[in-house]
Amino acid sequence: MQMAGNVQHLNPAGLHRNPAYAQAVVVSGHVTTIYVGGQNAVDASGNIVGKGDIGAQTEKALLNLETALAAGGAELQQVVKWNVYIVHGQSAQAGFEAFQKVWGHRPNPPVLTGVFVPALAHPDFLVEIDAIAVVPQR
Numbered sequence: 040m041q042m043a044g045n046v047q048h049l050n051p052a053g054l055h056r057n058p059a060y061a062q063a064v065v066v067s068g069h070v071t072t073i074y075v076g077g078q079n080a081v082d083a084s085g086n087i088v089g090k091g092d093i094g095a096q097t098e099k100a101l102l103n104l105e106t107a108l109a110a111g112g113a114e115l116q117q118v119v120k121w122n123v124y125i126v127h128g129q130s131a132q133a134g135f136e137a138f139q140k141v142w143g144h145r146p147n148p149p150v151l152t153g154v155f156v157p158a159l160a161h162p163d164f165l166v167e168i169d170a171i172a173v174v175p176q177r
Contacts, residue, residue: 044068051110063107073111078103097137113172120171
């Protein structure tokens with residue numbers, strides 16, 4: 040039995056475009072799965088937002104993630120997996136507070152992995168977040 044499916048790579052308006060990676064990948068079939076690559080605190084022009092402020096960077100990274108999810112037909116509450124990378128020495132609590140500000144108190148929180156890392160792709164990045172969302176077909 041052959042199943043229909045589709046893989047779509049997205050670089051939505053409002054997010055920085057980089058030829059090395061897509062901002063999100065959507066896999067569809069009986070469900071649509073959206074894989075969003077690591078989001079940092081970068082605006083659509085490639086400028087870093089909130090230099091030195093993990094709270095501001097976490098909030099911008101989540102807003103970027105939300106933009107990528109929307110381009111794939113998903114919303115934050117459909118995220119089933121988060122990976123959060125925090126530069127060693129930064130306050131996980133300040134980052135979590137900013138995360139909660141955007142996430143709120145939704146039912147059925149997804150699984151989450153938080154990792155302290157020595158550095159990210161740019162020396163001004165303090166946090167990076169990627170996600171997987173699943174949207175059932177209607």
